Amino acid sequence: KIGHGGYGGVWLAHRLADEEAVAIKFVDPEYGERVRLQREILNHSRLMHPNIVRLFELLPVQRYVGLVMEYVPEGDLFEYVIQNGRPGLSEASALGIFQxxxxxxxxxxxxxxxSRDIKLENCLLTRDDPPRVKLCDFGFSKSDAESMPNSRVGTPQYIPPELLQQPTYDGKKADVWCCGVLLYSMLAGSFPFYRSDDSVLRGEMERRNAVLHRIVRCEYTLPRGLSPECCNLIANLLVRDPQRRLSVADIQRHAYFVRGLSREWFAESASLRAAATPGEGLSKGQVEDAFRIASGGGNDGAQDDDIGAEHDELDTFDD
Structure with a gap:
């Protein structure tokens, strides 16, 4: 076992056909929200990109459905910042990852x-030098084919202010906010809306509310020692009004973001965008069939003690 998520455990395995290492996330169709699980699978299966963990196939086993995915061996970005930050990463390292x-x-x-859940833990790293980053975990994802996002989902430290204040919101701008929190956290080694004296608050709910109140007011302090260009980018990502927040296209035109990038990099990005074909991936029928097979299986398989475990990061990295 190499990890766990909100709905099940993750195991390392090898495919018999080619001995390639894969990660299999087992989910229980009868646990939690079946619709959300199916949405995660449908959305993830459509994403075929070198910086996104690939979902290969579904594997119904007894009462579980296994999501057979690309195995990324070097842990996540949260661990990487802890191990390599002093306390945060250098601007050069953080920018290469952010790009x-x-x-x-x-x-x-x-x-x-x-995604609605872009965070350090959902960015896996390869063994390359420098490491290649791959986004994972699309449990809170939503597609354009559905209604405008209105659910209060995500991780407390990353939740955008409009999600707490408005009945609906722009999911793309919410993702941009999360990217801003992520960039800040890589550089500072702590979250922008966390304060060290939050630890004296009595309960988890009080600490969470303190963070959420700062998010609503967009109260944060930029880390010392950053270049003016870097501070400018962060300040235009962590903007309370989503209409004034940069778009992803705006980010890619920002003077700080383009540092060190070649014309070939932008050409490759354009090629990857052009290859994006909505509708690719698993069909709804294929996903429903896998869930039906799993639901008809026995209960004598291995049980997962961590199914349903939750993880909220409301502390600095060192705690």
Missing amino acids: QIIRAVDYMHHQGVV
């Missing part, structure tokens, strides 16, 4: 999918 994430988000949005 890859924005490239993936750009493609995802062109495919008509919004």
